[in-house]
Amino acid sequence: MDNLVYQTYPQVTFATNKFINVPIILQYDDTPIISIVKEHSLGFTTEIPIYHADGTYLAKVKGTRVYPTASGKKAGIVMRSLKDITICEMGSKILFEIQHQTGDSFRASAELYTQTGCFIKSSDKPVPVVVKPNGEELKIGGMVMSNCSFQNVRIGILLRSNGSIAIGCN
DSSP: OOOOOOOOOOEEEETTEEEESOSEEEEETTEEEEEEEEETTTEEEEEEEEEOTTSOEEEEEETTEEEEOHHHHHHTEEEEEETTEEEEEETTEEEEEEEEOSTTOEEEEEEEEOTTSOEEEEOSSSSOEEEOTTSOBOOBTBOOOOSOEEESOSEEEEEOTTSOEEEEEO
16 A cells, blocks of 8 residues: 555534534535535635625635635735734725634634625624624524534535524535
C-alpha cells in the first residue's frame, strides 16, 4: 500500500449543537447556508454563500477564505485581514467575520441573507434567528435546541419560508 490517510468524520458545532458527518448544517428552503465540503488539500471545511438583502450572490466563504463573485466585486466587497481575524465588508457594514483559532479551527459569526432576502443571524445562541424580508421573524415555536448531537443525516437544520423547521433530515 502507498500511503494510508485516516480522516475522522467532520464535526461542527453550530449554536451549541454538534453535527457529525452532516454535509449541510443549515439550509433555508432549497439553499444550503452552511455546508461542509471536502477539499483535497484541506480535508473538511465549511462553505457559506453570502447574499445581499436583494438576493444578489456576493461571495462564497470556504474555510477561512472569502471569494467575491463578479457581482460582489461590482458591489464593493472588501476583505480586511487583521491579526487572527478576516473581515468581509460592503460599505461600512460587516457582512462576515472569521476568527482564526489554534490549528485549523476557526469561529465564524455572520448576519446572512438568503436568496430571497430572509435574514439569518448566527451566533452562539441555541437557535439561529431568521427574519423575513418584511421584518417578521419566522415562528419556530418556543423551541430551544441546545447541546444536541446529530450524526449521519443530510441536513442538520432546515428552515422553510413558510415558518416551519425540520431537524435531522435525510
